[in-house]
Amino acid sequence: MNSIKVAILGFGTVGEGVYRTVETHQEELAAVLGKKVEVVAILIKNKQKDRGIGNEVLVTDDFEEIMHLPQLDVIVEAIVGREPAFTYLQRSIQKGGHVITANKEMFAYHGEELKKLAEAHRVSVGFEATVAGGVPVIQTIQQLLNINRIKKIEGILNGTSNYILSEMRVNGQTFPEALKAAQDKGYAEADPTNDVEGFDAFYKLLILSEIAFGEKPVWESVPREGISSITEEQITQAENLGLRFKLIASIQLDGEKVIGSVRPTLVTESHPLFNIEGVENSVSIEGDIVGRITLQGPGAGMLPTASAVIEDLIHAVLETKLPEAEGTRRRSLHASRDQNRVQNWLIMPQGEVSLHRIPSSSVTEIESGYFLQANEQEISALRRQNRSASIFEVLGDYAVEKTVKVYL
Amino acid sequence: MNSIKVAILGFGTVGEGVYRTVETHQEELAAVLGKKVEVVAILIKNKQKDRGIGNEVLVTDDFEEIMHLPQLDVIVEAIVGREPAFTYLQRSIQKGGHVITANKEMFAYHGEELKKLAEAHRVSVGFEATVAGGVPVIQTIQQLLNINRIKKIEGILNGTSNYILSEMRVNGQTFPEALKAAQDKGYAEADPTNDVEGFDAFYKLLILSEIAFGEKPVWESVPREGISSITEEQITQAENLGLRFKLIASIQLDGEKVIGSVRPTLVTESHPLFNIEGVENSVSIEGDIVGRITLQGPGAGMLPTASAVIEDLIHAVLETKLPEAEGTRRRSLHASRDQNRVQNWLIMPQGEVSLHRIPSSSVTEIESGYFLQANEQEISALRRQNRSASIFEVLGDYAVEKTVKVYL
Numbered sequence: 001m002n003s004i005k006v007a008i009l010g011f012g013t014v015g016e017g018v019y020r021t022v023e024t025h026q027e028e029l030a031a032v033l034g035k036k037v038e039v040v041a042i043l044i045k046n047k048q049k050d051r052g053i054g055n056e057v058l059v060t061d062d063f064e065e066i067m068h069l070p071q072l073d074v075i076v077e078a079i080v081g082r083e084p085a086f087t088y089l090q091r092s093i094q095k096g097g098h099v100i101t102a103n104k105e106m107f108a109y110h111g112e113e114l115k116k117l118a119e120a121h122r123v124s125v126g127f128e129a130t131v132a133g134g135v136p137v138i139q140t141i142q143q144l145l146n147i148n149r150i151k152k153i154e155g156i157l158n159g160t161s162n163y164i165l166s167e168m169r170v171n172g173q174t175f176p177e178a179l180k181a182a183q184d185k186g187y188a189e190a191d192p193t194n195d196v197e198g199f200d201a202f203y204k205l206l207i208l209s210e211i212a213f214g215e216k217p218v219w220e221s222v223p224r225e226g227i228s229s230i231t232e233e234q235i236t237q238a239e240n241l242g243l244r245f246k247l248i249a250s251i252q253l254d255g256e257k258v259i260g261s262v263r264p265t266l267v268t269e270s271h272p273l274f275n276i277e278g279v280e281n282s283v284s285i286e287g288d289i290v291g292r293i294t295l296q297g298p299g300a301g302m303l304p305t306a307s308a309v310i311e312d313l314i315h316a317v318l319e320t321k322l323p324e325a326e327g328t329r330r331r332s333l334h335a336s337r338d339q340n341r342v343q344n345w346l347i348m349p350q351g352e353v354s355l356h357r358i359p360s361s362s363v364t365e366i367e368s369g370y371f372l373q374a375n376e377q378e379i380s381a382l383r384r385q386n387r388s389a390s391i392f393e394v395l396g397d398y399a400v401e402k403t404v405k406v407y408l
Numbered sequence: 409m410n411s412i413k414v415a416i417l418g419f420g421t422v423g424e425g426v427y428r429t430v431e432t433h434q435e436e437l438a439a440v441l442g443k444k445v446e447v448v449a450i451l452i453k454n455k456q457k458d459r460g461i462g463n464e465v466l467v468t469d470d471f472e473e474i475m476h477l478p479q480l481d482v483i484v485e486a487i488v489g490r491e492p493a494f495t496y497l498q499r500s501i502q503k504g505g506h507v508i509t510a511n512k513e514m515f516a517y518h519g520e521e522l523k524k525l526a527e528a529h530r531v532s533v534g535f536e537a538t539v540a541g542g543v544p545v546i547q548t549i550q551q552l553l554n555i556n557r558i559k560k561i562e563g564i565l566n567g568t569s570n571y572i573l574s575e576m577r578v579n580g581q582t583f584p585e586a587l588k589a590a591q592d593k594g595y596a597e598a599d600p601t602n603d604v605e606g607f608d609a610f611y612k613l614l615i616l617s618e619i620a621f622g623e624k625p626v627w628e629s630v631p632r633e634g635i636s637s638i639t640e641e642q643i644t645q646a647e648n649l650g651l652r653f654k655l656i657a658s659i660q661l662d663g664e665k666v667i668g669s670v671r672p673t674l675v676t677e678s679h680p681l682f683n684i685e686g687v688e689n690s691v692s693i694e695g696d697i698v699g700r701i702t703l704q705g706p707g708a709g710m711l712p713t714a715s716a717v718i719e720d721l722i723h724a725v726l727e728t729k730l731p732e733a734e735g736t737r738r739r740s741l742h743a744s745r746d747q748n749r750v751q752n753w754l755i756m757p758q759g760e761v762s763l764h765r766i767p768s769s770s771v772t773e774i775e776s777g778y779f780l781q782a783n784e785q786e787i788s789a790l791r792r793q794n795r796s797a798s799i800f801e802v803l804g805d806y807a808v809e810k811t812v813k814v815y816l
Contacts, residue, residue, distance in 0.1 A: 021697060025555055032554050134698040136548055143544060146440050147433055147718045272704055275683040289429060290542035290715035293705035296680055297698070307698035310555045 003036040004317055006074045007066050007097075009043040009088055011051060014078035014102045014129065017306030019053065025310075033317050041066045043088075063088055067095060074313055077101040086110045093117050093125075098316035100309055102129035108203035111210055124319075126312025131204045132157060132281040134304025135297035136311070141212055141285060148287030150212040152252035154395065157204040159279035159299040160188045160195035161227050161247040165264075166277045169235050169244065175228055187279055197226035198247065198262040205249040205260055208283075213253065217260045225263040234348055234390060237368040238266055243346070243394065246273055254341065266346055268396030342373045344394040347382070354385045411444040412725055414482045415474050415505075417451040417496055419459060422486035422510045422537065425714035427461065433718075441725050449474045451496075471496055475503060482721055485509040494518045501525050501533075506724035508534035508717055516611035519618055532727075534720025539612045540565060540689040542712025543705035544719070549620055549693060556695030558620040560660035562803065565612040567687035567707040568596045568603035569635050569655040573672075574685045577643050577652065583636055595687055605634035606655065606670040613657040613668055616691075621661065625668045633671040642756055642798060645776040646674055651754070651802065654681055662749070674754055676804030750781045752802040755790070762793045 006022065008015045022029065022037050029037045041058040043066060044051070053059055060066065063084070066075075075092040077099060079085045085106040089099050090113075099118065101107055107114070107130045118125045128138045132155070141150065156162050160182055167178035179196065182188035194200050202224050209216050227247050235245055243266040251260035267274045272294040276282040281299025286292045298304040342362075347353060347370045355363055355370070362373040371394070374382070383391055414430065416423045430437065430445050437445045449466040451474060452459070461467055468474065471492070474483075483500040485507065487493045493514045497507045498521075507526065509515055515522070515538045526533045536546045540563070549558065564570050568590055575586035587604065590596035602608050610632045617624050635655050643653055651674040659668035675682045680702040684690040689707025694700045706712040750770075755761060755778040763771055763778070770781040779802070782790070791799055 021555070025697075028555055028557075135701055136551060139551065140544055140548070143547065143719055144715070146722045147429070147436055147715055149436075269683070270685070272683075275677070275680075277678070287715065289433075289711045291706040291709070291712050293543055293703065295701070295703055297701035301699070303697045304699050307552070307555055307695065311551055314554045 003038045004033065004073045004313075005038055005040045005069070005071045006076060006313070007041040007043070007069070007072055008039060009063070009066075009075065009077045009085070010079040011042055011044045011053075012078060012080070013300075013302045014305045014309070015042070015076070016051075017302035018076050018078065018309050021303065021306040021310055023054075029310075029314075032314055035317070037313070040072070041069060063091075067091060072097050074098045074100060074316060076309055076313070077103055077106075078309075079103055080105070082106045082109055086114075089114055090117060093121050093123055096121060096123060098123045098126070098313075100126035100129070100312045100316065102127075102305055102309060104130040104200065104203040104207060108206040111207060124316045126309070126316055127207065128312050129305050129308040130207055132283060132295070132297070133299045133301060134307045135281055135283065135295050135299065136308070137208070137283045137295055138211060139311075140293065140295060141208065144285065144287050144290055144293070145212065148289045150253075150285060150287055152250070152286040153208050153212055153283060154248055154250040154273065155201075155204075155208070155283035156246055156273055156276050156281055157201040157249045157283070157299070158195050158198070158247055159281055160192065161198075161201070162276065162281075163187050163279045164196065165227060165230070165235070165245050165247065168230070168232055169239060170277075172232060172236075174232050175230060196228050198224045198249075201247060201249040201262045205251055205262060208249075209251045209258055209260060212251070212285075213258045215258055217251065217258045223261040223263055225261075227264050230264055237348060238346075240368070241346070241366070242269055243267065244274055245392075246276070248273065248395065264392060266392045266394045268394065271396030274396065340375050342375050345372050345374060345379060346370070346392050346394050347372065347386075348390040348392070349386065350388040350390075353389055355382070356385060357381065411446045412441065412481045412721075413446055413448045413477070413479045414484060414721070415449040415451070415477070415480055416447060416484045416486065417471070417474075417493070418486040418488075419450055419452045419461075420486060420488070421708075421710045422713045422717070423450070423484070424459070425710035426484050426486065426717050429711065429714040429718055431462075437718075437722075440722055443725070445721070448480070449477060471499075475499060480505050482506045482508060482724060484717055484721070485511055485514075486717075487511055488513070490514045490517055494522075497522055498525060501529050501531055504529060504531060506531045506534070506721075508537070508720045508724065510535075510537035510713055510717060512538040512608065512611040512615060516614040519615060532724045534717070534724055535615065536720050537713050537716040538615055540691060540703070540705070541707045541709060542715045543689055543691065543703050543707065544716070545616070545691045545703055546619060547719075548701065548703060549616065552693065552695050552698055552701070553620070556697045558661075558693060558695055560658070560694040561616050561620055561691060562656055562658040562681065563609075563612075563616070563691035564654055564681055564684050564689055565609040565657045565691070565707070566603050566606070566655055567689055568600065569606075569609070570684065570689075571595050571687045572604065573635060573638070573643070573653050573655065576638070576640055577647060578685075580640060580644075582640050583638060604636050606632045606657075609655060609657040609670045613659055613670060616657075617659045617666055617668060620659070620693075621666045623666055625659065625666045631669040631671055633669075635672050638672055645756060646754075648776070649754070649774070650677055651675065652682055653800075654684070656681065656803065672800060674800045674802045676802065679804030682804065748783050750783050753780050753782060753787060754778070754800050754802050755780065755794070756798040756800070757794065758796040758798075761797055763790070764793060765789065 047061050075097045085103050092099050107127050115125050131137050163182050164178040167173050206216050245264050248265040249262045272284050282296040284294040364371040455469050483505045493511050500507050515535050522533050539545050571590050572586040575581050614624050653672050656673040657670045680692050690704040692702040772779040
């Protein structure tokens with residue numbers, strides 16, 4: 001029987017997960033594909049280390065050796081960082097192999113180039129594993145896009161940050177304590193910057209924006225804020241108001257512009273992301289026809305991510321990928337502009353707060369601060385006037401009703 | 409330009425939604441399909457009623473007229489009940505048309521026959537709209553199945569029941585009051601039996617079982633219980649324990665058998681279905697590799713359901729449907745049997761309760777009853793001994809920990 005030859009670049013958590021899953025699921029793969037799947041080569045950094053890889057597999061630290069294999073159908077890339085991953089995938093595509101990547105940073109920056117190159121060489125690019133691990137976010141958005149115009153995407157895309165915020169809330173820990181707990185459990189790396197300062201969520205947001213809206217926001221203009229400055233007092237105050245802190249990555253159409261942000265946000269109980277706790281990921285997608293669809297599941301981990309990679313592999317081999325819905329995407333960029341969109345905010349002051357220029361009818365004073373309705377411009381001005389105050393957006397519709405009832 | 413000719417059978421909420429969406433989304437459809445989509449015929453019951461349907465569309469109460477159209481590529485069926493829908497779809501397939509149905513009762517009983525017939529005639533059967541409206545449950549399960557063995561599916565599949573339970577909890581209403589509210593809002597029909605007694609959820613469960621496990625449970629053996637006997641006192645008692653009532657449809661492998669139930673169940677805050685309120689639907693799927701994935705969204709309504717139908721239409725025309733993962737499905741039926749699976753239960757007694765044969769180490773007494781760990785056989789015995797007590801399964805892992813801490 002003819003077989004599908006696969007090379008895996010990188011043998012960290014994801015690379016190893018793919019290798020093990022292919023080994024243990026030979027029968028399932030043969031049933032779906034009508035062919036055996038064989039991992040023929042693995043690119044590693046250190047050839048000396050024993051990794052329990054079968055002898056029939058070429059284990060090498062030299063990418064050229066892999067490029068010289070006589071047959072190579074699919075290249076799975078599970079390295080970290082933009083280079084050499086991008087170069088390797090360009091080479092792989094030029095050689096005629098389907099590529100599948102789990103590398104969000106590389107794909108956030110070079111995804112479109114890779115897709116164009118792949119189109120020219122009539123191979124496919126799979127990237128389901130770059131966002132939310134095993135949760136089929138990419139596929140669901142692409143499917144919805146065939147008929148829906150996507151209006152907004154909101155997600156909890158970084159499991160490490162979500163775990164830390166959950167720990168702080170449930171166990172009353174400080175940020176350093178909860179970070180330490182995350183590191184002890186293997187959820188956070190020794191240098192946690194990428195996760196807790198919002199970079200990881202930001203890369204994923206760029207990937208989602210590209211598929212949903214056909215363009216990325218102007219990168220420099222995207223507010224990217226992490227969770228390291230959230231205090232346990234703020235979490236307690238929020239909880240007393242029925243609110244929870246989440247690191248929300250959000251992206252939406254505002255007229256012809258795509259606007260996005262990654263920042264700690266307060267969510268009310270009515271919001272679908274309220275109850276996402278621990279290392280879970282979740283993405284909420286609003287389409288003009290279907291309404292709001294929310295997906296939730298394990299955002300990382302060896303096997304969930306491997307599951308996403310192998311689903312991509314099956315689509316690549318069977319050529320069952322939906323064409324990208326260019327028409328729908330580009331059209332959505334002509335919706336009417338709404339620059340003065342008013343949102344809900346909570347101000348947690350330290351000392352006096354100046355609410356200069358915000359009409360008092362939009363402000364509700366509460367014990368621990370103020371709720372208010374304002375647009376982003378007004379909030380920027382408020383931030384400049386009140387440098388020591390913390391101001392958070394509030395998602396969901398519980399808070400305003402509640403405070404209006406209670407305090408007016 | 410060549411066009412795709414579509415007939416719609418039935419012009420209720422779903423049929424009309426499909427017609428309107430095709431009309432308003434011509435450009436998107438043409439972009440994706442490379443062809444125009446034309447609704448050429450609509451089958452209605454009463455020809456006299458004005459429905460705002462364009463003059464170019466054949467509006468008829470005679471199915472034969474539709475069968476005699478010279479070209480017909482896709483038939484969308486949105487009628488209620490098993491017949492004549494099943495016969496119409498058989499005829500449509502035999503004539504070489506792709507069929508798409510939103511009719512859960514018909515598909516629960518005749519789905520496999522239709523799929524086989526369609527295979528023989530090399531056309532496709534779309535049924536995404538039969539379960540959870542616009543939420544892409546069917547597609548996600550089929551996708552996961554390519555590599556995962558599905559272990560369990562739990563869902564809130566009936567929006568009407570969920571709305572009623574939410575109203576009872578949030579507004580302290582009785583069942584009749586909340587049912588009336590649902591009827592006033594158009595969420596429940598004049599005869600609500602189908603929704604509130606669990607039949608609607610049961611049909612959907614059969615459809616999910618068929619795709620996930622390749623077989624249905626023995627129908628007569630499936631406990632199907634509705635929500636009409638839940639009292640507002642029980643809801644309050646549950647809430648005091650941090651639990652919520654949900655009408656849960658669940659299906660899972662137990663050795664080589666597929667076991668399922670539709671019944672009011674208590675869920676803890678840690679469970680992904682805890683926070684699903686109002687008319688929302690949600691399905692939680694456990695795969696052996698991917699872990700637990702949960703989808704949530706509008707389970708009914710004109711446009712969400714139309715979105716699901718039109719996604720099926722696109723797959724049918726582009727032939728991008730994944731093959732059904734027979735191998736994976738059938739294999740899962742050989743997992744090891746676990747007949748004595750112990751679950752968590754809450755007993756809400758009326759008067760004395762006899763806990764005969766349940767070891768006391770499994771029982772925790774609380775103010776309003778008992779928590780206990782037991783298997784289904786033991787619970788059946790308990791129910792026979794205590795006819796006036798209500799016994800509910802508890803899903804999620806909060807309750808037991810909590811009560812052990814609080815009461816022991």
